[in-house]
Amino acid sequence: xxxxxxxxxxxxxxxxxxxxxxxxxxxxxxxxxxxxxxxxxxxxxxxxxxxxxxxxxxxxxxxxxxxxxxxxxxxxxxxxxxxxxxxxxxxxxxxxxxxxxxxxxxxxxxxxxxxxxxxxxxxxxxxxxxxxxxxxxxxxxxxxxxxxxxxxxxxxxxxxxxxxxxxxxxxxxxxxxxxxxxxxxxxxxxxxxxx
Amino acid sequence: xxxxxxxxxxxxxxxxxxxxxxxxxxxxxxxxxxxxxxxxxxxxxxxxxxxxxxxxxxxxxxxxxxxxxxxxxxxxxxxxxxxxxxxxxxxxxxxxxxxxxxxxxxxxxxxxxxxxxxxxxxxxxxxxxxxxxxxxxxxxxxxxxxxxxxxxxxxxxxxxxxxxxxxxxxxxxxxxxxxxxxxxxxxxxxxxxxxxxxxxxxxxxxxxxxxxxxxxxxxxxxxxxxxxxxxxxxxxxxxxxxxxxxxxxxxxxxxxxxxxxxxxxxxxxxxxxxxxxxxxxxxxxxxxxxxxxxxxxxxxxxxxxxxxxxxxxxxxxxxxxxxxxxxxxxxxxxxxxxxxxxxxxxxxxxxxxxxxxxxxxxxxxxxxxxxxxxxxxxxxxxxxxxxxxxxxxxxxxxxxxxxxxxxxxxxxxxxxxxxxxxxxxxxxxxxxxxxxxxxxxxxxxxxxxxxxxxxxxxxxxxxxxxxxxxxxxxxxxxxxxxxxxxxxxxxxxxxxxxxxxxxxxxxxxxxxxxxxxxxxxxxxxxxxxxxxxxxxxxxxxxxxxxxxxxxxxxxxxxxxxxxxxxxxxxxxxxxxxxxxxxxxxxxxxxxxxxxxxxxxxxxxxxxxxxxxxxxxxxxxxxxxxxxxxxxxxxxxxxxxxxxxxxxxxxxxxxxxxxxxxxxxxxxxxxxxxxxxxxxxxxxxxxxxxxxxxxxxxxxxxxxxxxxxxxxxxxxxxxx
Numbered sequence: 001x002x003x004x005x006x007x008x009x010x011x012x013x014x015x016x017x018x019x020x021x022x023x024x025x026x027x028x029x030x031x032x033x034x035x036x037x038x039x040x041x042x043x044x045x046x047x048x049x050x051x052x053x054x055x056x057x058x059x060x061x062x063x064x065x066x067x068x069x070x071x072x073x074x075x076x077x078x079x080x081x082x083x084x085x086x087x088x089x090x091x092x093x094x095x096x097x098x099x100x101x102x103x104x105x106x107x108x109x110x111x112x113x114x115x116x117x118x119x120x121x122x123x124x125x126x127x128x129x130x131x132x133x134x135x136x137x138x139x140x141x142x143x144x145x146x147x148x149x150x151x152x153x154x155x156x157x158x159x160x161x162x163x164x165x166x167x168x169x170x171x172x173x174x175x176x177x178x179x180x181x182x183x184x185x186x187x188x189x190x191x192x193x194x195x
Numbered sequence: 196x197x198x199x200x201x202x203x204x205x206x207x208x209x210x211x212x213x214x215x216x217x218x219x220x221x222x223x224x225x226x227x228x229x230x231x232x233x234x235x236x237x238x239x240x241x242x243x244x245x246x247x248x249x250x251x252x253x254x255x256x257x258x259x260x261x262x263x264x265x266x267x268x269x270x271x272x273x274x275x276x277x278x279x280x281x282x283x284x285x286x287x288x289x290x291x292x293x294x295x296x297x298x299x300x301x302x303x304x305x306x307x308x309x310x311x312x313x314x315x316x317x318x319x320x321x322x323x324x325x326x327x328x329x330x331x332x333x334x335x336x337x338x339x340x341x342x343x344x345x346x347x348x349x350x351x352x353x354x355x356x357x358x359x360x361x362x363x364x365x366x367x368x369x370x371x372x373x374x375x376x377x378x379x380x381x382x383x384x385x386x387x388x389x390x391x392x393x394x395x396x397x398x399x400x401x402x403x404x405x406x407x408x409x410x411x412x413x414x415x416x417x418x419x420x421x422x423x424x425x426x427x428x429x430x431x432x433x434x435x436x437x438x439x440x441x442x443x444x445x446x447x448x449x450x451x452x453x454x455x456x457x458x459x460x461x462x463x464x465x466x467x468x469x470x471x472x473x474x475x476x477x478x479x480x481x482x483x484x485x486x487x488x489x490x491x492x493x494x495x496x497x498x499x500x501x502x503x504x505x506x507x508x509x510x511x512x513x514x515x516x517x518x519x520x521x522x523x524x525x526x527x528x529x530x531x532x533x534x535x536x537x538x539x540x541x542x543x544x545x546x547x548x549x550x551x552x553x554x555x556x557x558x559x560x561x562x563x564x565x566x567x568x569x570x571x572x573x574x575x576x577x578x579x580x581x582x583x584x585x586x587x588x589x590x591x592x593x594x595x596x597x598x599x600x601x602x603x604x605x606x607x608x609x610x611x612x613x614x615x616x617x618x619x620x621x622x623x624x625x626x627x628x629x630x631x632x633x634x635x636x637x638x639x640x641x642x643x644x645x646x647x648x649x650x651x652x653x654x655x656x657x658x659x660x661x662x663x664x665x666x667x668x669x670x671x672x673x674x675x676x677x678x679x680x681x682x683x684x685x686x687x688x689x690x691x692x693x694x695x696x697x698x699x700x701x702x703x704x705x706x707x708x709x710x711x712x713x714x715x716x717x718x719x720x721x722x723x724x725x726x727x728x729x730x731x732x733x734x735x736x737x738x739x740x741x742x743x744x745x746x747x748x749x750x751x752x753x754x755x756x757x758x759x760x761x762x763x764x765x766x767x768x769x770x771x772x773x774x775x776x777x778x779x780x781x782x783x784x785x786x787x788x789x790x791x792x793x794x795x796x797x798x799x800x801x802x803x804x805x806x807x808x809x810x811x812x813x814x815x816x817x818x819x820x821x822x823x824x825x826x827x828x829x830x831x832x833x834x835x836x837x838x839x840x841x842x843x844x845x846x847x848x849x850x851x852x853x854x855x856x857x858x859x860x861x862x863x864x865x866x867x868x869x870x871x872x873x874x875x876x877x878x879x880x881x882x883x884x885x886x887x888x889x890x891x892x893x894x895x896x897x898x899x900x901x902x903x904x905x906x907x908x909x910x911x912x913x914x
Contacts, residue, residue: 012427014490020431025352026277028418029427035436039482043440043475050468057464065460066524070754070765077610077756111616115815116804124815125804125877152794155801161760162615162797164607188878 093141096173105174108167113175116155120183121175125155128187129178135191143172199347199668202661203276205563207289209658211269212556214297216646218265219552222257223639225250230632232820233784234625236813239822244308246822247784248743252307252319258544259317259407261300266552267411268292268335271358273559274418275342278352280666284341288334295331299324311381314740314776315396317403318372322383325373332369336362343690347666350687353434357414359694360442364406364701371705372399376843378836382737384843389771390457390719391712393779398449398705405445408543409511412551413441413480416508419555420484423500429486435683437479442697444473447704451522454531455753456779457768459718462708463524469704470522477515484508499574503554506582510546514539528600532749532783534624534631535596538589545585545638553577553645560649564656573648581641587634595627604757612760615797617786622818722769724904727849728896730837730859731866735893737840738886740778742824749780750789750897762798763790763898770901773849785821790898802870803877805891827887832867834860834884866892 010019012031023030056063064072096102110119116126127135135154136146147168150158159168232238232247239246276283283289302324306312312319320328339362343351351359372395375383387395421428428434450458450466485508488495495501517539521530530536561568568574602620605613614620676685686693712718728736739745752758754765766789771777790796800808807814810828812821838856845851851859867883870891874881881887 012490014426017427019427023350023431025348025350025354026274026280026418026422028352028421030431030434031427031429033430033432033486035430035433036482036486039433039475039479042478043472046472046474050472053468053471054464058461066455066463066754070756070759073756077606111619116800118815125801125807152799155799155804157797157799158795162611164609164611 093139093144093169095140095176096169101170102174102177104167105170105172108163108171109174112159112162113171118183120181121178122183122185123187123190127190129175130181130183130186131189132179132194133189133191134194138194140172140176143175144168147172197667198665200663200665201280201282202663204272204283204286204289204660205658205662206660207283207286207293208269208273208559209563209660210293211265211272212560214293215262215265215269215552215556216642216649218257218261218300219549219642220639220646222254222262223635223642225254225257227632227635227639229254230628230635232822233628234632236820236822241823241825243310243742243826246742246824248746248822249308249310249312251743251746252312252316253304255317256303256307256319257300259403260303263408263412263544263548263552264296266548266555267361267407267415268296269552269559270415270419270555271339271411273555274354274415275339275358277664278348278355278418279342279346280348280664281342281346284338284345288338288341292331292335292338295327295334299327299331302327306381310741310743312740312743313373313375313383313385314743314745314778315372315385315392315399316745316781317400318369318396320373321381322373322375322377323380325369325375329366329370329373332362332366336366340690340694347669349669349672350684351690351693352417353428353431353438354414354417355690356434356438356687356693356697357410357417359690360438360697360701361406361411361414363694363698364402364410364442364446367698367701367705368399368402368406372396376846378839378843382836384775384840384847386847387775387777388847389774389777390459390768391709392775392777393453393456393771394450394458394462394709394712396777397452398446398709401449401452402446404543405448406442408548409445409477410442412511412548415551415555416480416484416504419500419551419558420504420508421487423498423504423554423558424488424491424494426487426489426491429483429489433479433483437476437483439700440476441473441479443700443703444469444476445704446701447708448473448522450708451527452781453779454522454524454527455755456751457766457771459712459768462712462718465708467522467524470519474516474519478512481508481512481515499568499571499578500554500557502575502578503550503557506578507547507550507554510542510550510585514543514547517542528753528755530596530600531753532781533596533600534592534627534782535600536782538592538596541588541592542585545581545588549638549642550581553581553642556645556649561652561656563662564653564658566652566656569648569651569655573644577641577644577648580637580644584634584636584638584641587637588631589634591627591630591634595624598627599624603761604755606757606760612757615761617761617783618816618818621784621820719768719772721772722767722901722904725770725772725900727773727844727851729866729892730841730863731889731892732896733840733844733893734832734837734863735889735891736778738827738890739893740776744788745778745780747780747782747784747821749783749787750777751779752787752789758787760797762787763793763796764901767901773844775844775847775849788894788897790902792895793898793902796898796902801877802873802891802895803879805894806874806879806881806887809887809890827890828881828885830886831884832886832889834863837863 010021012019018032020030020032117129118124121129136142136151146156148160150156229247229251243249303320306321307319311321313321339358375385377383385392447465447469450462451470454463495505520526521539557568557574599620602614602623607613752762752765759765790798793799809824811823812819837859841851841856841859867888870888871881871883
């Protein structure tokens with residue numbers, strides 16, 4: 001079969017393309033078509049792009065690796081130093097009482113606080129916030145302080161990197177409204193009785 | 196030359212075909228259960244064997260190795276005999292291949308359900324089964340190569356090139372990635388750790404996609420598409436160029452799974468560029484397939500086999516364009532860890548592999564049963580339901596991925612994360628998850644219709660186990676190239692040389708990327724404060740691996756403001772040096788856990804929280820989709836393994852003091868009592884010997900060492 005490979009040129013009847021002689025596998029034939037031009041160009045473009053990419057990132061290092069990208073991103077966001085706890089004078093703060101603030105506080109509560117203190121503030125991992133006891137002080141300012149700075153060794157994290165001062169005040173104000181409510185399955189009192 | 200008569204073995208093809216259908220249904224039904232667990236986490240049933248982390252590997256392995264694997268064997272055993280004009284080399288090897296493979300699948304399902312896993316995606320099988328896989332795979336290879344060597348055709352056709360590349364590369368990948376030191380029959384530690392383990396694993400993982408899901412199926416396309424369309428292959432030259440380009444380039448692209456990780460920048464760059472260079476070689480297969488149909492498009496409308504093929508090849512073209520796009524850093528920053536990857540994988544699995552498998556089955560079953568397909572109408576219905584299923588599956592996931600990635604990255608004007616609670620970003624996706632489940636369900640309905648159609652076809656026909664064929668014996672030819680014989684044409688009649696060239700082509704990329712990570716120290720800068728896990732933490736880590744926590748939780752914080760704000764310091768190569776295996780994960784259905792133990796961090800939770808969360812996650816937040824892990828609280832930790840585990844770790848280079856294995860359990864108990872006492876102070880009574888204690892110890896260790904190094908933790912100062 002292969003011997004007369006070059007003698008006769010067979011053509012595919014439907015397309016008129018040249019068939020390769022000797023290329024027959026379980027009746028599958030192969031055409032002698034060239035690579036599609038657009039395909040060749042696509043391949044070349046991706047290769048050129050890749051060479052440029054490697055030169056930019058890894059040879060001349062004019063494009064940033066991820067560590068530098070991160071520095072740039074943080075600089076652009078104006079982030080520079082570890083946040084400092086805002087000093088709060090517990091005695092001077094007054095809880096918010098307007099409904100809008102309390103509603104906003106409740107929304108934060110349901111997103112962030114209830115995973116430890118449960119929905120109604122009855123406590124589970126964190127202490128019960130409905131009773132008349134407290135580990136870190138009973139005044140509104142104490143609540144703001146503990147939310148802001150946390151007590152990580154006891155399991156309460158600092159929220160100052162996740163909530164604004166304004167949000168902390170709102171959620172602390174909401175916490176103040178929990179006191180005296182009677183949700184189901186309250187946790188036993190912890191800390192000191194409030195005066 | 197005189198004609199010889201011989202018989203094609205159709206029985207082995209039939210066996211593989213039936214196994215394909217059976218495992219296809221099993222694998223996809225498990226997939227549907229997983230999809231439903233996103234909506235109703237109670238569907239994990241509160242028992243270990245049906246929990247997400249354990250059955251997710253059953254789903255992926257069943258679909259890849261059982262459904263697609265058997266489909267691949269079906270198509271290869273059918274086409275190879277015909278392309279070689281020879282019966283399979285050895286009937287016994289065929290049988291061993293078939294029954295051995297089914298045995299592996301059953302063992303895989305059982306061991307995964309029991310929590311025996313290496314914790315490496317798509318390579319979860321423990322070492323005894325890994326050895327079995329290697330043996331059976333070599334049996335397949337011997338049988339295939341034997342058949343090729345006794346062929347009655349001069350040249351090997353392009354389909355066989357792809358089959359050979361598949362065999363050679365999967366052998367190399369499977370063996371290299373599975374190297375591990377056993378602790379006992381059911382547990383081993385990989386010889387690689389951390390970044391090295393990650394690179395080897397994703398070199399494997401990516402190329403399992405390439406050489407298990409792609410090259411064998413391209414081979415099948417090259418046989419079944421021209422046969423079904425009765426058309427010649429569009430371009431022999433394109434076959435050559437795209438074949439070699441594909442296998443050479445593919446092997447380099449693994450690091451694209453590790454962009455923005457702790458992998459060194461140069462390796463990430465290689466992953467990016469080799470992925471982009473893969474577009475044309477991948478499309479070469481699609482183009483050669485679709486252009487082969489020139490002049491036969493009217494038949495595509497009529498013939499379900501061609502219809503399935505056209506959608507399969509188109510899906511292949513789509514995912515092989517999408518893949519390189521996802522490999523660019525810009526897109527990857529959004530697509531990685533989200534459902535985008537899952538959508539992408541399913542366009543490939545359901546569209547390319549699933550549809551091509553059914554095209555092959557619809558082609559060869561009627562022929563082997565000497566009849567026509569029972570119903571074209573049902574096949575068409577299967578086609579449309581399946582196509583609709585794929586769309587309903589993938590589109591919501593793309594939508595969900597972009598939604599979730601945007602939520603992760605969104606900051607308020609005050610410079611705080613808008614959605615600091617990870618769960619919010621999951622709850623948002625529930626409608627998408629529901630739609631995805633419907634899509635998957637539709638696809639399964641299509642498969643059931645297909646099986647029904649094939650059963651009726653089988654019933655109507657008469658099986659021809661031994662199909663007679665005849666061809667002249669292969670004339671002896673000279674080894675050297677003849678005059679005017681192209682070098683490739685020569686290679687096509689020298690299969691052994693062909694295999695060797697292919698082996699060299701696939702080894703280059705892997706060697707260049709993996710070896711420097713071992714030889715060049717600067718690639719993984721050490722961190723002095725990173726110390727080996729305590730015995731209790733090590734045991735806890737093994738429980739973490741056993742439960743498949745990595746299927747939903749990453750341990751890899753990317754260097755983005757949105758991630759360091761949410762989790763803490765971004766990942767460093769040096770912090771993972773004792774992680775056998777690495778547990779970076781690839782998808783976040785829950786938050787990253789690699790900073791979980793940093794007491795001053797944003798993710799920190801006290802011991803009692805972890806206890807309550809494992810016992811009943813929905814009590815802490817009813818929206819949570821975390822499964823219940825209450826058996827951790829009742830089951831005793833197996834202390835008998837501690838000493839051996841320490842010794843294996845020492846053997847792998849983890850610097851425990853000499854003789855530490857003998858006193859490890861003493862240290863373990865001291866630490867366990869400490870945690871139990873702390874829980875007690877919170878009103879929780881639990882013995883220190885329970886598994887939950889080890890799990891908590893491990894979680895509380897995560898991130899501690901790297902933060903102890905005094906890494907600058909940049910923070911936004913709120914206004």
